[in-house]
Amino acid sequence: MRKELPERYYLDHFFEFLGFFEADSKVLLDAETLGFIERFNALDEPAQCIIARAANRKYAIINRTQFNYPEIPEAQAHIDRLISQGWFGPLTQVSEQDFAGVVTKNDLLTYLAQYAIPGKYASLKKAELVTLLFTQIAQHGWPQNLPQNDYLVKRFEPALRYLLFLYFGNTRGRLNQFSMRDLGIMRTRADAAITQARFAEANQATAAFWYASALDALPYCSETELLAYAKRPIGELSDPVTLDYAERFLHKLGMRLLPIARATGLSVLEVAPGDASKEKWLRECYKGEQKELVKAHLEALIDNPPSDTLLAFAEDFYARKYHKKRTSTVTDMLRNASTTLQLDISQNQSVEQGVIAWYKRQDMSAWRTENRLWRTLFGLTFWSILFEKDQLVTEFDRRPKSLKFNTFYTSFSEDIDGLLDSLESTAQWLLHLTKMASCHYGKVNSVFMWRRNQLDTVKVLLEQVPLTQIKALLLMMCKDYASLCDGFPDIMVQDSQGLRFEEIKAPGDVLRRNQLVTIQRLQQAGFRVQITQVQWFHDPHQPYVVVDIETTGGNNGYHRITEIGMVKMINGEIVDTWQSLINPQRHIPSSITRLTGISNQMVADAPLFSELAESVARFTEDCVFVAHNVNFDYGFIRQEFARLEQPFRRPKLCTVVQMRRACPGLRSYSLAALTEHFDISMTRHHRALSDAQAAAALLTIIHEKTASETVN
Known part of the structure; x- marks a missing residue:
């Protein structure tokens, strides 16, 4: 049964979210963010409900026509008032990155079709299509098939994103995680401390947020913007969160710049913190014939390695490039397998x-x-x-x-x-x-x-x-x-x-x-x-268990097993068999009874699968699971174990697939047709053990065919 949230739930958890910043984290807030909280607290409740609902939207754009909620009477009038107060702005103020978040690639192609654009552009990446659309908008205006007046930009989005970053520690954190928690969709650590700040200093918090936001924006940056990023001083990176985001941003920036401004890209990678940037810089410098410089850096890394990963790279690269070792350490270890x-x-x-x-x-x-x-x-x-x-x-x-x-x-x-x-x-x-x-x-x-x-x-x-x-x-x-x-x-x-x-x-x-x-x-x-x-x-001593089941129907999510038959084979010989009727705990349809002969009366006193699970697991342990149309039988048995919260995993082999390979060209590969073709006797078709024994005979034929082809 779906759990319903209280009427003003979104407002309540927004206050819960803001409460985090009344303690240690308050010192991390800048004037803009403090101003946002003060202005929000001064609003009346309907307006606060609108802001809380809008804040829960993933991107900076909202569709005002969707704001019809029972806790917000006359929502459109309140939205108009919030627009006049500067809380929302027109769609023309949206960034490419935020616009990209709310449209699909098909949407973009539809909008672009409004313009007479030469050449083919359908194969472009989404970020490239967004840039192309905004170029057309700047020249010709917004496309007519985009209802521009329905959309509003959250002008408080920068302050909200900074607050979310401080709370969740990343730019992916969203307020809907509160509702996911309360609906039981997301598990959280209820015993976690919620009073300490994520950063010790405000300047490190703002620097981390800048790097994290810039990292998200990189795919949408022009060459001019990339070059501008490269000129920005790195600054002091004392907090590990700040350092992590700076590492990732500078590495990706350097990689983006290499093909378009190689010298600038190399300079970014050289000063960037982190193993990945250091390794890439050394590799690129070596390609650029700066071999003595690279040698000196490698020797320094080997003498004083910052990490095991970078040490492994340095030792391997040094051996191959300066001692003429032809293969890498990884290749050597693999070739010299024990x-x-x-x-x-x-x-x-x-x-x-x-x-x-x-x-x-x-x-x-x-x-x-x-x-x-x-x-x-x-x-x-x-x-x-x-x-x-x-x-x-x-x-x-x-x-x-x-x-x-x-x-x-x-x-x-x-x-x-x-x-x-x-x-x-x-x-x-x-x-x-x-x-x-x-x-x-x-x-x-x-x-x-x-x-x-x-x-x-x-x-x-x-x-x-x-x-x-x-x-x-x-x-x-x-x-x-x-x-x-x-x-x-x-x-x-x-x-x-x-x-x-x-x-x-x-x-x-x-x-x-x-x-x-x-x-x-x-x-x-x-x-x-x-x-x-x-x-x-092909190992003749590999144990196989040939399995057949009868069920109440074809869907393993709803229907249940009524009978299991299993035949264990080693080296082409049957060494053991196992069979049992099973009480499916549901009605067997008359059509199934006519097909299998298994009636509700026959299984009334049969054991439940839960009573046989251990025997089934033990009988199939360390064996290849074989069946005719193996995914059907395997899927039902695995689902039965899943209902008991137990794993069931065996390697599978399908006699239908293998018979098609071993004996191509037959008119049919159904079990009945194959048993007739190969003159395999069956005591009763559509009974589990009989069908399993027939499939076991097919497995023997498959192995014989495979062995003869190997010899030839």
Whole structure:
């Protein structure tokens, strides 16, 4: 049932929003913004409701004809009064960027059709079409098919955007996030602090807002405007938020300028903070034959690296350009993969799970870990520092400021070192993690996702690896979270020598630089890490489960399963079968009963799917899920598990698709037609186990055809 909001809800949450600026953040407000708040508070309630409703609109333009709300009597008269008071202005005052936000590309093409424009322009990007339209408007006036008088520009938009930036910390924050919160669409951190300011100084707040706004405007800038941006002094960048926006803006500005004013673009990249700009500047300088300059800078970076990512670039680039090394470190690591594993081609949809299943068949334990393991361990270990000492500014924040701007260790080094020193044993560490998980389960955070059995792989790691190694890696993450928050190897394997990590690469996969950095840091901390290259082949020992289901209808979102039949095959032989009727907990239509023979009476005393879920999961575990029209059967079973809030993921193989490849040209590829063509006996068509056994026979034919083609 849809939740209804109170009549004056938008006004109430606008006051809630403005209340944030009555505390610590008030010192960050300039005269224009303070004036906006004072003028708003002086309005009568109907006018305040209009401003609050308008403020909730995403862009600076509103359509006044849409302002018909029960809490605003005589809305148009109030709007006219607000226009006279300077709150709203005509559409002629709108910027290209704001106009682009409220029109589609088709709208733009329709408006442009009003003018006699030579040449083709339909293939232009949206920003280019907006610029073209505004050029035509300047020369010929507004298009007749645009109802100009219906639209108004919010003249208070600059002040509102600055307030939104201070509250949300970015230019994407909108007031509708309050209603999304209250409707249950958006989860927030209700325990977040809402009294502290996002910036310590007003000049840093205004600088951050300028850079953030300029970053948004870049796609709409002319060459003249870009060159003007390049001449603007960078200024002091002491706040991490300000520094982050300056990094991103200056990098994009430099990239935009390179093809049109190369020297200016290079000068921007040279002075811009951030790894991306430094790397691009060095690469471009090398292309420009400034090799000695680049060499000196690379050596300085290697001696005193600002980050792991930039260090990896500097070492690799230096080796290749100045020591004539032909291949990159990434390529070398991939070529020198520790092992090569042959895996059945059916596993190509989920290669990591296929490798894990292969290890299990060799009586070895393996787990899918990737980033999940390390981010869970990091987030739970340092939860109290991340979300209590480094408090979120508002409940809409997800990522602590120190992680977002990579200052976690510099901000909390004493707390971090003290916490790691206090975790002296595996039992003590597990107790700490369990306590954190119990106290904070389900709370919104940007470090990891909550899930069942959250600590299972973490426990294995803590029990099997010296704590000194784990602490060493976590300390690296604390010092450079931006470089080490992802790129971790895909799986963890336990062998006779202990635990090791493996990055799995199927044919065509590449090793990314962030993966290289993370692997090197794991090795530096003392972990065994290898890259496993997978080669595809047809493995006769790969287990397959051929499945057929009967249902009450074709839509898995509404209809339910009435019967499951499964046949397990290894090396072409049936090694096990499983079958059961299922109570679908809904009526079976008579047409389905005529087709399958399964009636409401037959399933009345049958078990529910929830009672069989564990058996189904266990029977299909580490197997390829095979069916005739596999997405139908797989979709229904996966939906049943989803209703139980349980995952179900298996590699799939469709006997329809494979039969078309193996035996092209047949008149039909339905199960009935294929069983007749290949003389496959069936005890009862449209009963689950019988159809599964028939599909299993087709799978055998497919494998035989594939094997013979491989030999030939």
